[in-house]
Amino acid sequence: MAQLTWVHDMIRRDLRTVSTMAEQVVDGLPPSEVRQGLRSLATNGPLWQLRVNCLQYCNFVHLHHRLESKSLFPALRERNPALGPVVDQLEADHLKVSDQLDEVEAAADGLYRDDSPANRDRLGRGLRALAADLLAHLRYEEEQISGTLRTMTHIPGH
Secondary structure, three states: OHHHHHHHHHHHHHHHHHHHHHHHHHOOOOHHHHHHHHHHHHHHOOOOOEEOOEEHHHHHHHHHHHHHHHHHHHHHHHHOHHHHHHHHHHHHHHHHHHHHHHHHHHHHHHHHHOOOHHHHHHHHHHHHHHHHHHHHHHHHHHHHHHHHHHOOOOOOOO
16 A cells, blocks of 8 residues: 555656646647656656657556556455455546546647647646546545555565
């Protein structure tokens, strides 16, 4: 549980920065400053890396969710079958967030290629939706699985 909370807290910290940047993008922040802001996240937090014109962060969240789906969720189902509906919801959240991450990557790439109001709005909307849904997902996951997770001494694949 401590490891899960640690990762979630890093995601939350960086999402606060992203939320601020989303507002700045919509308000006209130049693409070069967006890029610099993302680079500063890369140097200030282990979760953020910049890949050519897209967010490495999206890859991190994708990986984190794949690991949960492959290792943690089956272990939770085995340990506490009553968590089945919770795990089903978490897996559905993963699919939704995955689509949002892909949209953020595409929108960021679009802004770097064409600094237009439409591309700014697209990236701002994508970042705000991602932040809202991912924060809700993290909160729900922690609230629902923490009791069972604390009873587990080993999770396959970890």
